[in-house]
Amino acid sequence: MDVRAKAFMRLVDIMDELREQCPWDKKQTIHTLRKLTIEELYELVDTIDDEDYPGIKEEIGDLFLHLVFYAKIGTEKQAFTLDESLNYICDKLIKRHPHIYGDTVVQSDEDVKKNWEEIKLSEGKKSVLEGVPNALPAIVKAYRLQEKTATVGFEWDKIEDVWNKVEEEQAELVEAVDIGDQDKIEEEFGDYMFSMINYARFLKIDPEAALEKVNKKFKRRFEYIEANAPKSLSQMSLDEMDVLWNESKDKV
Numbered sequence: 001m002d003v004r005a006k007a008f009m010r011l012v013d014i015m016d017e018l019r020e021q022c023p024w025d026k027k028q029t030i031h032t033l034r035k036l037t038i039e040e041l042y043e044l045v046d047t048i049d050d051e052d053y054p055g056i057k058e059e060i061g062d063l064f065l066h067l068v069f070y071a072k073i074g075t076e077k078q079a080f081t082l083d084e085s086l087n088y089i090c091d092k093l094i095k096r097h098p099h100i101y102g103d104t105v106v107q108s109d110e111d112v113k114k115n116w117e118e119i120k121l122s123e124g125k126k127s128v129l130e131g132v133p134n135a136l137p138a139i140v141k142a143y144r145l146q147e148k149t150a151t152v153g154f155e156w157d158k159i160e161d162v163w164n165k166v167e168e169e170q171a172e173l174v175e176a177v178d179i180g181d182q183d184k185i186e187e188e189f190g191d192y193m194f195s196m197i198n199y200a201r202f203l204k205i206d207p208e209a210a211l212e213k214v215n216k217k218f219k220r221r222f223e224y225i226e227a228n229a230p231k232s233l234s235q236m237s238l239d240e241m242d243v244l245w246n247e248s249k250d251k252v
Contacts, residue, residue: 008064012082015068019076030073037066049212095119110151117151128152139208142197159202162195169195224248 001009018025040062047055071082096119098104099112106112117128125131128151132144149155156162173188200207225244229236 011064011068015065015072019069019072025069028069028073030070033066033069037063040066049209113147114151117148137208139193139197139211142194143201143207146198146201156198156202159199162199162202166192166195166199220252221245221248224252 020026040059044056044059044063047053047059068082071080071085074080074085075082094101096116097112098115098119099106104115106115120131121128128148129145132141132148136144156165169188169192173185173192176184176188197207200210222245225241225248226233228244228247229241233241
């Protein structure tokens with residue numbers, strides 16, 4: 001048994017022991033674990049954003065624990081076993097990579113994605129959009145929807161066309177604001193955001209990651225204002241706070 005298999009089986013054995021002996025672990029269900037798993041995933045995302053490799057190592061371990069925990073519960077329910085889950089993903093990867101495990105020839109990563117979606121449809125999927133989770137954050141979901149439909153040719157040819165669509169949606173949003181119809185404003189704002197996400201995709205930018213960088217920058221600069229304000233913020237004018245904001249650009 002190599003070192004990776006040994007480490008994995010050590011985790012599986014510990015999970016078996018905890019499920020049998022620990023009062024907290026005994027009580028857990030797939031539903032009680034769900035929110036904890038989401039939290040662990042976001043902790044991993046934080047370490048990825050920070051390029052914190054020691055942190056990534058730790059958070060991957062935490063996620064592995066959750067995955068093994070779900071498999072343990074699945075086995076108890078006689079629904080599935082850990083080896084069935086692992087073999088399922090192995091078989092799927094082999095089937096969906098015919099350029100590695102078969103005779104298919106690809107020229108680019110785009111060819112790989114296109115083949116992947118075609119194989120999914122051949123397996124009985126009714127839509128290329130199947131597999132995009134409903135619970136995804138809206139920005140991530142929009143990006144994935146656009147990415148999926150692009151694999152079957154539902155895509156602008158040129159980036160200039162994408163920007164023209166952005167400007168068209170912006171004009172429709174401005175018109176809705178002028179009219180004052182709140183439902184229409186919300187709809188047009190959504191269309192505008194969707195078109196901007198598509199533009200980000202053409203620019204090879206992850207819009208979620210880009211927005212998160214701005215969130216962190218805003219947080220750093222506002223905290224600088226709080227830390228250096230000569231009086232309570234509620235007693236300061238916007239112009240006074242703006243002086244500190246501009247200072248923060250060189251400080252944090």
